[in-house]
Amino acid sequence: MHNIKDIRKDFNNFKEKLKNRNIDTDLDNIISLDEQNRKLIQEKETLEMEKKTISKSKDQKLFEKSKELSVKIVEINKNQSNLQSQIDSILSSIPNLPLSDVPIGQDENANVEIEKKGEIKEFDFKPKTHFELGENLNMLDFDLATKTTGSRFVFVKKQLAQLERALSNFMIDTHTQKNGYTEISPPLIATDETMYGTGQLPKFENDQFEIKLDADEGRKFLIPTAEVILTNIVKNQIINKDDLPIRVVASTPCFRKEAGSYGKDTKGMIRQHQFYKVELVSIVENDKCAEELERMSNAATMILDELKLPYRKIILCTGDMGFSAEKTYDIEVWLPSENRYREISSCSSCGSFQARRMKARYKDKNNSKEFLGTLNGSGLAVGRTMIAIMENYQTQDGSILIPEVLKPYMPNIDKISIN
């Protein structure tokens, strides 16, 4: 959420930067609405002041006049709050502004690779896809999921299920023990207000699973990522500067409708309605965001380093970034079956964009209240990491070797094979 004052003050800058984000926002309109709105506010306040004076005077002769004023005020107020909500609704649909070091571009083709690491293994056979491997092992069952639930779900079985669980634990342990994150096991359901706070609502409602708890309760959603619930920890709060930074990690299922991705990644478990993800969230003083983003993305790549999976790190261009982000690194892992890199983590700095929506602030040195900076990143997507391990660690007979660092989490197993 942007401050309308900033838009007013720096209109051209906003227009320019939003143009780079590749979306059409009615910025001109919001300015004229804002002008009308302020005019009404002035009218209203003048009347209110008059009314207040009368009531203070306790002069009975003026009471009649005061009643008349009330009627006028109600009238103006109606129009004004109408305008206000129009403004708010436009405002809440405007994405964050990209930082100046973000490359300008239309789509993913303009993303810039900034790091490449790990050795891509040469297979002396044709590497199988993860779903071939999984189905041959009898450990990934998509048909069963279709029967019980529908498309884009999967049953993971036996040692693969164990591998998935091991990955989750390994990642959390790494982040808590080496990267200074605090483990959280959060609710998987969020209110509409919470969803609004991180920017999933109102614009991306179509991607969310809404659920009904009680007939008369407010709206509730399954979280599409733990970012939502973890970031909102500071919602409506004023944090003491000494308590920053806050760094939390959680492994949770995530639920996404994946609307608009029909026909994309329909095979296998690359794109599911439900998947596990280990999520990192940092809450910092807002001028420390850039620094924290480096730290966070390094925490994410540390996992890949330890798993010895080849990856690259790219910086997303203005047109490819998410709604709330001011800068995003994607980390992509090598998938032999596709002969290319696929996204396995996305680390974003949101600046104070989300904090403004959440009304999350901190008290800085001279006692003034500032909006916090928030960052989130996958550390990593567990399902996709499992895919990467299956494909990169496969052997000719369709077995899967266990990476060294996972062995403590999978005692007595060297490899996963048909048994």
Next chain:
RNA sequence: GGAGAGAUGGCUGAGCGGUUGAAAGCAUCGGUCUUGAAAACCGACAAAGGGGCAACUCUUUCCUGGGUUCGAAUCCCAGUCUCUCCGCCA
């Protein structure tokens, strides 16, 4: 599901229908004192919005939404949330 209690500034906590935006305490910040720190003392300290180059000024806000009144933190109605007790249950 049944019964009660409550919701006020960063926190704790007063509050009579009319200079109450709100006592007091804590915390925080500035200062005096001190070699330094602590203590003590003095001072500052809510947010959002509008107007103004500025000093400043105005409006709104005491859980939310309605209502009564010239005037509501204070009275009435509805709702939300929290806590305690009982029941049920992973």
